[in-house]
Amino acid sequence: MNKIVTLEMAMEHIKDGMTVMIGGFMACGTPEKFMDALVEKGVKDLTVIANDAGFPDRGIGKLVVNKQVKRLVTSHVGLNPEVGKQMNTGEIDCELIPQGTLAERIRAGGNGLGGILTPTGVGTIVEEGKQKIELDGKVYLLEKPLRADIALVGATISDKKGNLYYNKATRNFNPLIATAADLVIIGAEKIVEVGEIDGNDVMTPALFVDYIVEV
Amino acid sequence: MNKIVTLEMAMEHIKDGMTVMIGGFMACGTPEKFMDALVEKGVKDLTVIANDAGFPDRGIGKLVVNKQVKRLVTSHVGLNPEVGKQMNTGEIDCELIPQGTLAERIRAGGNGLGGILTPTGVGTIVEEGKQKIELDGKVYLLEKPLRADIALVGATISDKKGNLYYNKATRNFNPLIATAADLVIIGAEKIVEVGEIDGNDVMTPALFVDYIVEV
Amino acid sequence: MNAKEIIARRVAKELKDGDVINLGIGLPTMVANYIPEDIDVLFQSENGFVGLGPAPEIGHEDKDLVNAGGQPVTAVLGAAFFDSAVSFGIIRGGHVSATVLGALQVDEKGNLANWMVPGKMVPGMGGAMDLVVGAKKVIISMTHTAKGKSKILKKCTLPLTAAGQVNMIVTEMGVMEVTDAGIVLTEMNPEFSVEDIKKVTEAELIIADDLKKMEI
Amino acid sequence: MNAKEIIARRVAKELKDGDVINLGIGLPTMVANYIPEDIDVLFQSENGFVGLGPAPEIGHEDKDLVNAGGQPVTAVLGAAFFDSAVSFGIIRGGHVSATVLGALQVDEKGNLANWMVPGKMVPGMGGAMDLVVGAKKVIISMTHTAKGKSKILKKCTLPLTAAGQVNMIVTEMGVMEVTDAGIVLTEMNPEFSVEDIKKVTEAELIIADDLKKMEI
Numbered sequence: 001m002n003k004i005v006t007l008e009m010a011m012e013h014i015k016d017g018m019t020v021m022i023g024g025f026m027a028c029g030t031p032e033k034f035m036d037a038l039v040e041k042g043v044k045d046l047t048v049i050a051n052d053a054g055f056p057d058r059g060i061g062k063l064v065v066n067k068q069v070k071r072l073v074t075s076h077v078g079l080n081p082e083v084g085k086q087m088n089t090g091e092i093d094c095e096l097i098p099q100g101t102l103a104e105r106i107r108a109g110g111n112g113l114g115g116i117l118t119p120t121g122v123g124t125i126v127e128e129g130k131q132k133i134e135l136d137g138k139v140y141l142l143e144k145p146l147r148a149d150i151a152l153v154g155a156t157i158s159d160k161k162g163n164l165y166y167n168k169a170t171r172n173f174n175p176l177i178a179t180a181a182d183l184v185i186i187g188a189e190k191i192v193e194v195g196e197i198d199g200n201d202v203m204t205p206a207l208f209v210d211y212i213v214e215v
Numbered sequence: 216m217n218k219i220v221t222l223e224m225a226m227e228h229i230k231d232g233m234t235v236m237i238g239g240f241m242a243c244g245t246p247e248k249f250m251d252a253l254v255e256k257g258v259k260d261l262t263v264i265a266n267d268a269g270f271p272d273r274g275i276g277k278l279v280v281n282k283q284v285k286r287l288v289t290s291h292v293g294l295n296p297e298v299g300k301q302m303n304t305g306e307i308d309c310e311l312i313p314q315g316t317l318a319e320r321i322r323a324g325g326n327g328l329g330g331i332l333t334p335t336g337v338g339t340i341v342e343e344g345k346q347k348i349e350l351d352g353k354v355y356l357l358e359k360p361l362r363a364d365i366a367l368v369g370a371t372i373s374d375k376k377g378n379l380y381y382n383k384a385t386r387n388f389n390p391l392i393a394t395a396a397d398l399v400i401i402g403a404e405k406i407v408e409v410g411e412i413d414g415n416d417v418m419t420p421a422l423f424v425d426y427i428v429e430v
Numbered sequence: 431m432n433a434k435e436i437i438a439r440r441v442a443k444e445l446k447d448g449d450v451i452n453l454g455i456g457l458p459t460m461v462a463n464y465i466p467e468d469i470d471v472l473f474q475s476e477n478g479f480v481g482l483g484p485a486p487e488i489g490h491e492d493k494d495l496v497n498a499g500g501q502p503v504t505a506v507l508g509a510a511f512f513d514s515a516v517s518f519g520i521i522r523g524g525h526v527s528a529t530v531l532g533a534l535q536v537d538e539k540g541n542l543a544n545w546m547v548p549g550k551m552v553p554g555m556g557g558a559m560d561l562v563v564g565a566k567k568v569i570i571s572m573t574h575t576a577k578g579k580s581k582i583l584k585k586c587t588l589p590l591t592a593a594g595q596v597n598m599i600v601t602e603m604g605v606m607e608v609t610d611a612g613i614v615l616t617e618m619n620p621e622f623s624v625e626d627i628k629k630v631t632e633a634e635l636i637i638a639d640d641l642k643k644m645e646i
Numbered sequence: 647m648n649a650k651e652i653i654a655r656r657v658a659k660e661l662k663d664g665d666v667i668n669l670g671i672g673l674p675t676m677v678a679n680y681i682p683e684d685i686d687v688l689f690q691s692e693n694g695f696v697g698l699g700p701a702p703e704i705g706h707e708d709k710d711l712v713n714a715g716g717q718p719v720t721a722v723l724g725a726a727f728f729d730s731a732v733s734f735g736i737i738r739g740g741h742v743s744a745t746v747l748g749a750l751q752v753d754e755k756g757n758l759a760n761w762m763v764p765g766k767m768v769p770g771m772g773g774a775m776d777l778v779v780g781a782k783k784v785i786i787s788m789t790h791t792a793k794g795k796s797k798i799l800k801k802c803t804l805p806l807t808a809a810g811q812v813n814m815i816v817t818e819m820g821v822m823e824v825t826d827a828g829i830v831l832t833e834m835n836p837e838f839s840v841e842d843i844k845k846v847t848e849a850e851l852i853i854a855d856d857l858k859k860m861e862i
Binding site for chain 4: 025026027028029051052055074075076077078079084087096098099100101102103104106107118119120121122123124125126156166167168169170171172173174175176203
């Protein structure tokens with residue numbers, strides 16, 4: 001199975017109205033070439049699940065500025081003022097989720113869990129509409145799994161089968177979203193031979209990966 | 216803060232009646248020197264939480280054979296016939312948990328989650344006494360977190376601060392239990408200078424570690 | 431060819447290029463010996479890696495590399511190691527294409543019992559309950575009967591491993607698929623007749639319209 | 647010494663050898679500048695590492711190494727990187743000794759509001775809700791008032807970040823501990839009187855019997 005494809009071939013899988021998870025934290029670890037390609041392609045009405053909205057000119061922010069995002073599920077939009085503007089005009093629907101809860105919900109989606117119980121958000125507006133469960137005297141929110149049609153993962157190194165390695169702070173949400181989408185596309189800075197990443201150091205095993213683009 | 220101690224100093228923390236998590240899978244990755252030291256020390260009435268009961272002469276099995284375990288919370292005891300014998304005589308109380316559920320319950324205990332919802336065990340005796348939750352047409356068991364007084368972790372390499380690296384299949388439950396106990400003691404095959412394990416390759420960050428013994 | 435080899439050879443034919451497979455201990459392990467050379471299959475070992483290879487030569491064992499039965503194994507090029515939570519995330523999350531397991535009993539509803547005999551054998555379920563619930567396809571590979579008694583029942587009598595999760599049963603007598611209508615015999619070992627098979631199968635067997643010869 | 651420096655210096659004195667600390671952006675970040683040299687404190691960065699170091703020299707930025715604000719930082723020797731689930735497992739699991747955060751409002755019950763002003767500012771909570779719930783100790787570091795108005799209230803009016811989680815409040819006027827009985831002033835900046843502080847604090851202030859001079 002050859003998983004290595006061109007940028008164009010990879011982007012063909014992303015269609016209007018899809019739910020797309022995008023890796024990265026304030027654009028660090030986001031597959032930036034994929035953002036540019038999506039802007040160029042003009043695919044629209046996307047639901048984007050990601051840690052944050054990036055910056056207006058960097059990361060996921062580019063998709064927001066270009067009005068391709070209908071719904072944004074994220075923990076932080078403060079460094080991209082365009083989101084606030086589009087929220088006011090009703091052009092974007094934004095669901096804010098505590099960062100740790102977002103991470104666990106994506107992990108649950110990729111790991112076959114029906115949900116997790118977290119104390120985060122109890123007593124705040126985050127609890128609205130959610131089931132509260134009291135266990136051994138402590139109150140938790142039941143948070144449900146999140147999944148997507150596509151995951152766009154930024155990796156530092158991929159081997160030819162799709163074993164991935166992330167450098168430093170680029171890891172963030174990337175290994176999590178790689179488990180939680182029907183189709184997983186990797187933007188790797190470098191592609192190496194199988195075996196060049198030691199099996200102990202693989203951060204995302206190749207079994208999660210569908211396509212790899214050298215970016 | 217110096218975390219490096221002798222075997223004797225480390226074992227002093229383990230007292231009769233404590234709950235102890237022990238890493239390893241069929242003795243692979245189990246800190247074997249700790250097992251021997253506990254047998255010698257003769258500490259008793261332990262509750263042991265671990266993947267399996269090892270072999271009669273290897274891993275956790277040694278503690279069972281020496282009748283130091285009052286209660287065993289585990290997924291598999293089939294390779295240690297001594298457990299079955301002690302279950303029949305009432306000398307050991309054994310709670311069997313599906314392996315994936317055991318891993319998630321320990322992870323929940325270490326990660327501040329109130330529990331997780333899993334489809335595993337639905338329709339089997341595992342569901343007895345547990346809360347069942349139906350979400351979006353699917354039934355899950357609510358599984359609660361597990362924690363311990365002490366975690367005994369086997370590591371291949373520890374740096375002097377306690378950043379850990381596990382080789383191959385020795386990883387298993389070790390990084391999970393390292394998060395879920397009040398006191399975490401490492402049996403490391405090798406202790407190296409800080410910085411010798413690359414920050415990307417650290418599998419358990421030093422912040423989880425209280426004591427390190429070179430074994 | 432003995433019964434076990436027939437079963438292992440037939441199960442191997444179910445595997446496809448790119449599959450991630452978890453093999454139980456015992457008979458299922460033999461499946462690895464018969465994988466077609468033109469396909470790339472990765473074996474997952476629930477103790478924490480993907481890329482399980484054959485047993486090492488004597489004297490070349492690596493104490494850090496064992497399978498879920500604690501036995502020395504090897505790892506193929508491109509193997510990846512992880513902890514038990516990740517391992518079962520892979521399993522429960524549907525990232526394993528198929529799991530091949532033995533059984534004490536299977537029934538018409540796809541229920542499986544393979545982890546305990548009350549009062550006799552209580553080894554623990556290990557990873558079996560997660561595997562059967564999580565893998566995309568559950569293939570039971572077993573001899574058709576045990577001491578002459580049927581293991582394919584109307585209703586399991588032993589404690590279940592999971593309810594309604596079995597997809598396929600492969601025995602030395604044939605291949606059966608578990609459907610909403612019941613158990614359908616889709617392939618038959620030509621050494622047996624339909625009547626032979628029905629005689630040793632307590633469950634109602636539906637015979638497929640296009641019943642085929644079992645390929646081995 | 648300006649207000650912010652007073653606050654940062656005082657908060658730094660709360661930290662102990664071996665602590666793992668998460669500092670919010672803005673004023674809390676300044677705390678790192680005043681850690682006593684004889685103690686070993688690790689800074690956790692919720693975007694995925696522990697061992698956060700100071701900003702790099704210009705021209706030495708590493709694009710793969712940023713803090714939770716997306717700004718270039720460095721990592722100390724012995725730093726360890728991980729994914730966001732592990733990062734928040736560390737936070738939610740009580741493995742962070744203390745988090746130092748700013749606030750819009752704090753109240754007598756230890757409630758905190760620091761993530762939104764309805765209709766005006768909705769940046770998102772980021773990691774703040776998890777940090778405040780999960781860290782062993784929650785230290786609020788902020789100027790005592792905003793535009794002359796009290797930020798330490800009987801009851802928060804803005805949407806909460808978390809209910810009942812604040813342990814300590816450090817302002818340029820003094821140090822307050824949140825107890826079951828209410829907010830206790832335990833240290834006071836000698837430049838102010840108790841009356842000065844009460845005047846700009848809407849919450850009822852309990853004055854500690856052993857009220858001390860604020861150490862800075």
